[in-house]
Amino acid sequence: MKSLTSLYKHDKPREKLVNKGVSALDDKELMALILGSGARGKDVLKLSRDIIKLFKADFENIDYEKLMNLHGIGDATSCKILASIELSRRYLIKQNNKIKTANDAYQEVKSYANKQQEYFLTLTLDGASHLIEKRVVFIGTLNRTLIHPREIFADAISDRAASIILAHNHPCGTLSSSLADEMITDKIAGVGRMVGIEVKDHLIITKEGYFSFKEKGLI
Template sequence: MMKKINELEKFEKPREKLLEKGAKALKDYELVAILLGSGVKGKDVIKLSKEIIKLFQQDFDAINIEKLLQIHELGIAKAAQIVSAVELSKRYLFKQHKTVISANDVYEELKEYFDKKQEYFIAFYLDGANRICEKRVITIGTLNQSLVHPREVFAPAIESRCASIIVAHNHPSNNLTPSREDILVTQKLKQSGKILGIELLDHIIFSKEGFVSLQEEGIL
C-alpha cells in the first residue's frame, strides 16, 4: 500500500522536518517527496522519491516527462510536477545575471556538459548589458540544420525581450574544428537574428579540452 506524507511516521515526515528545521536540512529525496505528496501503487512516497533522485544523478539536464515515466506507475501528473520544478530551478539559477565579456565567460558556464557523450546545443539569452538572463538546451543529438531551427532558438529571446544570444555546442570527440554543418547552422541563425533584430554574438564549440569561438575565428 502506498503511503502519503501524512501517513509516514513522524521521524520520516519531510514536511514536518522542513517546518521545524528549514528546507536546507532536508535530503534531496525528501524535497522531492514534498513535491509529490504521495506515492504510487506499490511504492510509498519516500521510495518513489529516491528513484527520481537516481534519474537526476544520471543526467539532471536531460530530465523530461519520457524519462520519468520509465519509473513504474509514476503517471503523467506527477512527472509533470517534477519537470516543472526542474525547469523553474534551472531558470532561476541565472537570475544572478552574470555579465559576458568574453567567450571564456560562456565557457565557464558550460562545465556541466564537458563529459556528455551526445552533442548538446545550448543557447544563452542576454540583455542589453550582456548579462545572462537565461540558458536553455535547444537540442540533444548530432548538430544539423533540421534539428536546430531558428524558431526554437529565438522564441525564448522574443518572449523575454532579450537583446542578443550566444549559442554553444559540445564536440564529444574533443576535435574542436568547426564542421561544415556547424558553419551552415551559424549562418542560418545569424541571418534569422538580423531579421528579428536579435544579434547572434557568437557560436562556441567546446569540450573539456577547450573551446573555439566562431566569432573570434572570423566565421560568424
C-alpha cells in the same frame, strides 16, 4: 506569542515597508515579515533576532537542521526561510553574471563538454550582457534540418533578450568548426538579424577547451 498584527501600528514591519519602502526595514524586521508570527514564549521580533544572529554567525552554511535547532522554528518556517534564501541567491547570481567574453560564456557551458551526445545550448543575454537563461535546445547529432531557429528565438523573444550565444559540444573531441556548424550558425544569425536579436558568438566545446566563432572571425 506576539504576531505582526499585535505590534503597535507604527512598529509593524509591514506598515513601515508600505510607508517608507523595503530598504527602510532592518534585518530583523525583514525576517519578521517572512515569519509572520512568533512561537509560544517568543514573539516574532525576538524569533527574528535569533535567526539573524544565526545568519551572521554562519550564513553560507545555513541549512534545515541548523534552523530546526532554534527554539520556535518548525518545519514550515524552516522551509520558508530556506526557499527565500535560495530564490534570492538565484536571481542575484543571474544579475551579477555578465557574459563579456567567449571565456565567460564557456564557463557557463563547460559542464557539457564531457557529454557523449551532442548538446546544443543557448545563452540569452540582456542589453547589458547579463545572463538571463541557459537552455538545452537539442540533444543528438547536429543537422540543419533538426535545429530550427524558431525554437531558439521563441525563447529569446520570451526572455526579452537583446542577444544570444550558441554553444554545442563535440563528443569526438575535435576543437574546430565543421561545414555543418558554420552553415547552422549562418542560418541562425540571419534569422537573428531579421528579428533584431544578435547572435554574439557560437562556441564549440570539448574537454580541451573551446572554439569561438567570434574570436575566429566567423560571426
